[in-house]
Amino acid sequence: MGRDPSADGAARAVSDVRVEDYVRTDGTIVIPDGITLTSFLDRNREIFGDRPSYRFLDYSHDPDGQVVELSWNGLWSRVCAVGARLQQITQPGDRVAILTPQGVDYVAAFFAAIHAGTVAVPLFAPSLAGQNERLSAVLGDAKPTVVLTTSGAAESVRKVLKTIATADRPRVIAVDALPDSVAEMFVAPTLNTDDVAYLQYTSGSTRTPAGVEITHRNVCTNVLQMILAGDLDLGVRSVSWLPLYHDMGLIMIMFPALCGSHITLMDPMAFVRRPYRWIKQLGIESAHGRTFAAAPNFAYELAAERGLPPAGEALDLTNVVTLLNGSEPVTMASNEKFTTAFAPYGLPATAIKPSYGMAEATLSVASIAPSAAARAVHLDREQLSAGRAVRVDAADPAAVEHVSCGTAIPNQWVVVTDGDGNEVAEGTIGEIWLHGNNIGNGYFGRTDETNRVFCNKLQTRLGDDSHATGVPDNAYWLATGDLGTYLGGELYLTGRSKDLIILDGANHYPTDIETTVSRSSRAVRSGYVAAFSVPGERGEQLVIVAERAAGAGRVEPGAVADAVRAAVSRLHQVRVADFRFVAAGVIPRTTSGKLARSACRSEYLAGAYDRYADPAR
Structure with missing residues (x-):
C-alpha cells in the first residue's frame, strides 16, 4: 500500500499513546498539530492485526444475530482501497456522502472519505420511511462529488439522486464491490488537525438542515473530554445501536479509531424490536472489563419494559459503568425504572449519566460525575415562566421536574447568559453559551448563520462565580438556543428557545x-x-x-x-x-x-x- 514516510514516524511516536500525553498538568487538553481522526488506524493495525475492530450484529436474517466483523487489518485494507478510488475522482476538500446501511461498510466508508483528504458527510441509506425528502435536501446542500454506498443499496440511492435539482449529480461507488488490491494505489495526503473532517447535519424538516463543520481537533478533543469526564479507559468496550449518521452514534465509532479495542454495532430497529439484544451484548462485553454506551431517554424506558433476560439466562452488568442518557430531555422516571429493572443483574446504581450535548459541539457538553447517581430538582412552574428557577417540594401542584446534567466536561466552558452576552447568576433562566476546542467551525456554506451562532462574545461576566473563568475576553462563544440555569453548581436545561420538539x-x-x-x-x-x-x-x-x-x-x-x-x-x-x-x-x-x-x-x-x-x- 502507498505510505507517507512521515506517517511511519508519527505512528511510532504514538504507539504507546496515553491520555496523559494529551493533557497538561493544569488539565488542559492539547491535540498536537498533525494528529487526525485516522492518524491511529495504521498504528492500531500494527498493534492489533487480526483482532476485531468493528463488529456488526445483523439480525435481518438471523434472530440471534449474524456477526459481520472487520479486523484491524481488514479495516485498514478497506479504508485504503476506498480512499484510493476516491483520490482518483475527487479533489481534496470535496464532500463525500455516506449512504450505506448501518454496519461495518459504513464505518470503512466514513473513515476512507476522511483518510483520502475529502470531507465525509455521514447520512443514511434511503430506506427510512418518510426521510427521503430530508435526504434530498441535505444532498442538495452539501453537493457531494461522490456518494459511497453498498451494492444492495445502490439502486435506491440512484433514485434519490434523481430528485436533486443539480447539473452535476455525484458519482455512486459501492464500497463492497471494490477489491482490496486497489489499496496499493493509495497515496497518503497531507491532513491538518484543523481541517474539516466531516459535516454533521442538524435535524431539519421545514428548512434545509445545516451542516456543522467538524474538524479533526474537534473530534479528538471531544473523545478525550468524554474519557476524562467518565473516568473511562482508553480501550473501553462499547455496544451501540445508535444510527451512525446521528452525532451520538457517530462519536461511538471514534473511540476504537483513536484508542484501539473494538465496538459492537447493531441496527436501531434491531434494538427497538428486541431491546434485550442491546442489554445482552452489554453483558457480554462487560465480562472483559469496563463498558460504556449511550442512548436517548426513551431507550432506557423501552429496555426496562421489554429488555429483561429470559428466565434462567445469565446476565452480569456489573462492569457497565457508564450509560450516557442524552439527545432528548431526560426523566428521572426512566432512569429509575431502568436502574431498578437491572439492579438484580449487577447494574451499578450510578451507571446512568444524564448528559447534555449537541452537534455543534461535536457531541458531549456536560454530564454528571462518574460517582454520582442521576438526580433532579422540582421547580415552580410559574417562576420558570418568569425566568427564575425556584425550588419547590415534589408534591407541590406547580412542581416541574428537571434532571441535572451535572457539570461541563473538561476543557468545556458553559455559561448561562441573558442572550445579549451578559452572564447571569445561578437560578436565573437564560440561553446557554459554549466555548471549547470541541466546538465546530460553523455551518457549511452559511456565513451569516455561522456568525450569528458561533461568533458571540461575552459582554460581562460574574465575579468569583463565573463559569467563564479561564476563557480569554475576546474568545468566541456558541449560542446554543437552549435555555437553562445553574443550581448548586450543576447545569439544568429548562427548554429550547429554538422551539425544536424532541x-x-x-x-x-x-x-x-x-x-x-x-x-x-x-x-x-x-x-x-x-x-x-x-x-x-x-x-x-x-x-x-x-x-x-x-x-x-x-x-x-x-x-x-x-x-x-x-x-x-x-x-x-x-x-x-x-x-x-x-x-x-x-x-x-x-x-x-x-x-x-x-x-x-x-x-x-x-x-x-x-x-x-x-x-x-
Missing part, C-alpha cells in the same frame, strides 16, 4: 407538524396551530392547540381530533398526547403577527385551555 430521540420542527394539522381538516383554521412538547410520565410528549376555522362552529371536536391524530401519526410517526380545539383568536401571537408558541405552551400548562379538553384523551 420525541423518542427524533427531532421535529413545530411548523412542520402545524402544517400537517392545518391540512388534516377543513375545520382547522389554517396557520393558526401551535405544536409544542411538555413533560410527561415517559418523557416529552406532543401537544397541539388549533383554532376553529370560520363556519366550523358546529363541527364535532372528536372527529377533528381523530383526523389530526391520524395525520400526525402518518406523516411524522409521533403520537399526539393532547389536542385542544379552541375558538378563533385564542392562540397568542407576537406583535408582528407571528405564532407565539412559547406563550401558548405556558398558557396550556397554566390550564388556560382546560375547557377545550381533548374528547379523545
